[in-house]
Amino acid sequence: xxxxxxxxxxxxxxxxxxxxxxxxxxxxxxxxxxxxxxxxxxxxxxxxxxxxxxxxxxxxxxxxxxxxxxxxxxxxxxxxxxxxxxxxxxxxxxxxxxxxxxxxxxxxxxxxxxxxxxxxxxxxxxxxxxxxxxxxxxxxxxxxxxxxxxxxxxxxxxxxxxxxxxxxxxxxxxxxxxxxxxx
Numbered sequence: 001x002x003x004x005x006x007x008x009x010x011x012x013x014x015x016x017x018x019x020x021x022x023x024x025x026x027x028x029x030x031x032x033x034x035x036x037x038x039x040x041x042x043x044x045x046x047x048x049x050x051x052x053x054x055x056x057x058x059x060x061x062x063x064x065x066x067x068x069x070x071x072x073x074x075x076x077x078x079x080x081x082x083x084x085x086x087x088x089x090x091x092x093x094x095x096x097x098x099x100x101x102x103x104x105x106x107x108x109x110x111x112x113x114x115x116x117x118x119x120x121x122x123x124x125x126x127x128x129x130x131x132x133x134x135x136x137x138x139x140x141x142x143x144x145x146x147x148x149x150x151x152x153x154x155x156x157x158x159x160x161x162x163x164x165x166x167x168x169x170x171x172x173x174x175x176x177x178x179x180x181x182x183x
Contacts, residue, residue, distance in 0.1 A: 003159040004034040006169060006178075008090060009067070009079055009121070009144030010153070014049040015040035017148045024153070025054045025062065031154040034164055035061040039079045042066045063166050067092065072110045073099075078117070079144075083166035088173060090142060091120045095129035101136075108137065118174045126155025128182050140173060143180035156182050 011017035012024045019027065021038060028036045038053055045066060046052070056062045065081035065088075077092040091111065094104050111117060119140045122133040126145040133141055143156035158178040162168045172178060 003161050004164055004169065005032060005181075006035040006037075006158050006160060007033055007145060007147070007153070008037045008081065008142055008158060009039050009092065009146045010036060011040050011067075011146070011148045012038060012052075014038070014046045014052055015044035015067075019150060021052045022054050023150075024147070025060055027150050027153045029060045033060060033154075033157065035063060035166075035169060037063040037065045037079070037081045039065040039067045039081065042068050061164055061166065061169075063169075068115070070111050070114060072107050072114075073103075076107060076111060078111060078115055080115075081170070083170045086167040086170040088170040089115050089118050090144075091117050091139070092144075093121050093124045093129075093146060094132045095124040101131070101134070104132075105136065118170075119178070122180055123156040123182070126152060126182070128156070128180075133180075140176040140178060141180055142173060142178050143182060154183055156180070 012021040068078045079090040081088040119142045122141045123143040147153045160172045160178045162172040
């Protein structure tokens with residue numbers, strides 16, 4: 001199977017992004033992505049956000065999700081991405097919380113008692129954050145854009161060798177088979 005190029009963290013006009021969901025999908029399709037997760041902010045999401053998602057077509061698999069606000073030492077974000085039957089939870093952009101490493105591990109453990117964390121981002125706004133690409137963080141590592149604009153699309157992604165199917169992608173990420181990539 002060819003490697004799948006996947007964007008796990010994107011925003012649209014369904015919350016605080018500047019592109020419509022169709023515009024986000026078109027941009028990632030132009031960049032050669034195989035799958036795209038919409039993860040608009042939970043507290044900003046339009047009530048009709050799911051109806052606004054484009055259909056999976058033109059070779060781009062669309063996954064629905066949301067960026068959850070989890071209150072722990074202030075707040076952190078966790079993406080919840082839905083497959084057909086599986087759900088993926090990704091602890092987002094730890095570099096943005098400005099926490100010492102040991103404190104972040106404590107926050108991550110506290111969040112994991114609330115939600116089943118499956119992976120941790122080693123990127124912030126699409127840029128590599130090597131301090132969090134650490135084996136002491138006991139989760140698979142992924143990279144993501146956290147894109148809010150057309151310019152933010154395509155900076156970071158994962159590559160996965162699996163079938164182009166939402167549950168297969170989620171299972172591969174959980175199994176640590178996703179390779180973080182950066183432009």
